[in-house]
Amino acid sequence: MGHKTITVKLPTDYSDHELHGRIAKMLRINEFSFHITSKSLDARKKSNIHWLTKILVISDELRGEKYVAPEKLVIPYIKRNQKAIVVGSGPAGFFAAFTLQKAGYQTTIIERGAKVEDREKGISYFETTGMFDSNKNYAFGEGGAGTFSDGKLTSRTKRISKEKGFILSSYIEAGAPKEIEYLSHPHLGSNNLKIIVKNLRKQFTDIGGKIMFNTMLQDIRTSNGSVTQAITSEGILDADYFFIASGHSAYETYKMLMSHGVLFGTKNFAIGSRIEHPQKVINLAQWGKEELPGVKAAEYRLTSKGNGKQNIFSFCMCPGGTIVPATPYQNTNIVNGMSNYNRDGEYANSAVVAGIHPDQLLNKEATALETINVLEKLEMSFFNYSKGYRIPYCGIKDFILKREPFKKIDTSYPLGTIPAPLWELLPQKISNAMRLGLKDFNNKIRGFASGNIMGLESKTSAPIQVRREENRLCTGFKNLYVIGEGSGFSGGIISSAADGIKSAMTIID
Secondary structure, three states, X not given: OEEEEEEEEEEOOOOHHHHHHHHHHHHOOOOOEEEEEEEEEEOOOOOOOEEEEEEEEEEOOOOOOOOOOOOOOXXXXXXXOOEEEEXXXXXHHHHHHHHHHHOOOXXXXXXXXXXXXXXXXXXXXXXXXXXXXXXXOOOOOOOOHHHHOOOEOOOOOOOOHHHHHHHHHHHHHXXXXXXXXXXXXXXXXXXXXXXXXXXXXXXXXXXXXXXXXXXXXXXXXEEOOEEEEEEEOOEEEEOOEEEEXXXXXXXXXXXXXXXXXXXXXXXXXXXXXXXXXXXXXXXXXXXXOOOOOOOOOOOOOOEEOOOOOOOEEXXXXXXXXXXXXXOOOOOXXXXXXXXXXXXXXXXXXEEEXXXXXXXXXXXXXXXXXXXXXXXXXXXXXXXXXXXXXXXXXXXXXXXHHOOOOOOOOOOOOOOOEEXXXXXXXXXXXXXXXXXXXXXXXXXXOOOHHHOEEEEEEOOXXXXXXXXXXXXXXXXXXXXXXXXXXXXXXXXXXXXXXXXXXXXXXXHHO
């Protein structure tokens, strides 16, 4: 049976029947199977917006080599007496634990937050009342921060094809749409993620895994370069291996690890704010029309050199989405974006941030601890400005011109807004660079400057990075792994999950 890959241009609202006919006509064959390997929207010409698809066709009527399916991740099972503790149930933590349990280890996940159904209730209560719950919020809880987000699955990380295949197939088995295997910019949607992470939990526990929710890692005990025990809010736990996947918001976990000699350095990261527009403004700018059949909502990805020293870029764009209060702690004020699978909300939002190194931010050679402390102080300053969880805002034009905001705005953010000179609240180097970047963005997207800039976005990536060896062990330790976004070696769902899998496989192999 031969195979061939072809590229097909399709209208945005094409049907499966139409696609089947196109393939038959192009290859002049009748009996075949096919699957889409990639699909992206080509909107370079607004008069001819279409899907550009690559199709793998398999048929006895085609000549050539026999089709061989891509190599899959193999997790060898051996019944073992060794125990593993994984701290955090985000993508890195869950997939590390899932891999270890499949390999025969006795694996326990410790999660400081609540299970997803309780977490959803806590978030709803927070957004209704402004009463923060440290166990039920956007940052901590089952599935990690990504559970209540757009669920983007794009990744530029190389050499993770087997891991990525395993991750995507696990999501599909748990209820994700099959399109995530081939879309150029796949996403799960927050409404789907709440179902998916619950189903993944069942898959994990069905094979013997254990999850302890509302269980905080407070400390560790070490001896001769090994971690011997995890001290938690629910008691002391012993294990042979310890994986810390706490995410980059858990400052107290960072500080605790540092106190035990876990080494961290600093790295580039980014700070900025959220930008919000009516979704129709973005649709019109990108497509030349307010709606496009077969496409949910228009997106954008923008970059600018700004002042020539710092890159300014959009990040985590959420079409048809909502700006949310993503603070991990009661006395800080941070925003993030989310959207459901259909992306059918009234507003579009995105982070717009400026890249910076901690040394630039502190005007000195910064340590990892100093970097965390200065970020924590910045996040607290936004809380203190609004005396709560209202977010400071101004128009993009106001920000560019340093003009005091005066008008009330409509927004998706649930806890209220307060007009503010946002350029003064952000670090000066950040606001100066963003001002130039926003001018540039307005030249690239018509009507961009009509939007609003809101709150503090400080969680694009970790500002520090753990020092670890080629086998992914923390330098100086025999059984401790810091993985995922909190390690500083990954960012986003796919790369974090892959980091968890690869770290687990080092002891399995």
